[in-house]
Amino acid sequence: MQHPSQPLPLTVIIGAQWGDEGKGKITNYFAENVDFVVRFQGGNNAGHTINLDGEIFKFHLLPSGIVFPKPVAVIGNGVVVNPGVLIKELESLRGRGITPKLRISERAHVIMPYHIALDECLSSHQGNLAAGSTRRGIAPVYADKMYRQGIRMGDLLEPEMFREKLIKGYGFNRDLITKVFAAQFDLSLESILTEYLAYGQELAEYIGDTEVELYRAWKAGKAILFEGAQGMSLDVDHGLYPHTTSATTIAGHIGAGAGVGFNSSRQVIGVTKAYVTRVGISPFVTEIDDELAKTLRDKGDEYGTTTGRPRRIGFLDLVQLRQAVRVNGMTDIALTKLDTLSGCPDIKVCVAYEIDGKRIEEMPASLTAMRKAIPIYESLQGWPDMSEAEAANYCKAGFNALPAALQNYIAFIEKNVECQVTIISLGPGRNQTILRQAH
Numbered sequence: 001m002q003h004p005s006q007p008l009p010l011t012v013i014i015g016a017q018w019g020d021e022g023k024g025k026i027t028n029y030f031a032e033n034v035d036f037v038v039r040f041q042g043g044n045n046a047g048h049t050i051n052l053d054g055e056i057f058k059f060h061l062l063p064s065g066i067v068f069p070k071p072v073a074v075i076g077n078g079v080v081v082n083p084g085v086l087i088k089e090l091e092s093l094r095g096r097g098i099t100p101k102l103r104i105s106e107r108a109h110v111i112m113p114y115h116i117a118l119d120e121c122l123s124s125h126q127g128n129l130a131a132g133s134t135r136r137g138i139a140p141v142y143a144d145k146m147y148r149q150g151i152r153m154g155d156l157l158e159p160e161m162f163r164e165k166l167i168k169g170y171g172f173n174r175d176l177i178t179k180v181f182a183a184q185f186d187l188s189l190e191s192i193l194t195e196y197l198a199y200g201q202e203l204a205e206y207i208g209d210t211e212v213e214l215y216r217a218w219k220a221g222k223a224i225l226f227e228g229a230q231g232m233s234l235d236v237d238h239g240l241y242p243h244t245t246s247a248t249t250i251a252g253h254i255g256a257g258a259g260v261g262f263n264s265s266r267q268v269i270g271v272t273k274a275y276v277t278r279v280g281i282s283p284f285v286t287e288i289d290d291e292l293a294k295t296l297r298d299k300g301d302e303y304g305t306t307t308g309r310p311r312r313i314g315f316l317d318l319v320q321l322r323q324a325v326r327v328n329g330m331t332d333i334a335l336t337k338l339d340t341l342s343g344c345p346d347i348k349v350c351v352a353y354e355i356d357g358k359r360i361e362e363m364p365a366s367l368t369a370m371r372k373a374i375p376i377y378e379s380l381q382g383w384p385d386m387s388e389a390e391a392a393n394y395c396k397a398g399f400n401a402l403p404a405a406l407q408n409y410i411a412f413i414e415k416n417v418e419c420q421v422t423i424i425s426l427g428p429g430r431n432q433t434i435l436r437q438a439h
Contacts, residue, residue, distance in 0.1 A: 009223050013026055019234055025050070035223050037226075046230055047060050063227050080142065108153045109145050111136065112196070113192060118181075123135055234249055238250060251329060275315055277313055285375050296341070315377070316413070343386075355372050380405070391426035392427075424436060
């Protein structure tokens, strides 16, 4: 395996598509040698799968770098936390012989049972404008945060304050569920109070002022890796609204979601599949639904980490990727699943959309326009199917040993989106990676 070059002290890894791009693997590739790995948004609606020397880990809240002994894993204030889920993940880690080095921001908001119940109601109500919610309570908890009636992790350590806040949040959300949506919600306030205070005691050793800890680490020149969840097209501002998540997923959110005004150069790595997948409802301009889609889904194990839902499959969309490069200030692309795409005789790549007879090269904000969009493709020669052993040999030999057609595919992407592909993934393992020097 090629050893990764030392990243900049601030490195951000984000998804450049709709999530599920392989961010966990890329985070895992760099995390062993950094001092902190930070989640800064989202909740347990996200899922990262890690292959560590053949051992599989699946995380929904914990930063992926927690499997290594060196880095401190941080759940930042921008994350919304289901404490019951978090405790189960910690128990699973301990059961596999890993002692978690974890910090949780006292300012991170807590997902309550009424948020999950309300999410069920909202998902049914939204119909064709739904986001394909995982129904984990993410949208309602972010809404309560903006209503200024949310509960934070630090509140679980202060019983009287927790009770005071819970009375307001419980009553408001219960009435929405029962009176607006005419659904049932039978949990009592006292049962929730008891359950969540117990969660607070179990997690108390991890909860604190992570913002100060990260600031001091940054001032001391420590290496900090920020691990994004989901992807660019799910960003609540810049994504395909309203078919988005409820959080800001872009690299610029690290200050808001981690609580430190970082003021120095950073490396922004956008993780991109060699094709595109989507779980959830929305226009999907390059979607295919044929034998190739089935082949890629099965070959690439394209089923959601969190939901298990089969992912929709499409050709690579450079309009989408162009937006991700621009909005995130991406310095590098990590291109994944090239091994899955191998064996296709020719490969289509979407370079622009046709909307009402016009060629469009930048992502429209209009949902009407996206429903009309027709992909404009260019076809590129594919490369031969590669076995796991062949992929391993390519990774040992480096970029120049790759098939010419695969190198041309990478060069075509770089030219069209004006960002370099410096990380090439030919499988889920850390050793199935080529690190390429900037050029």
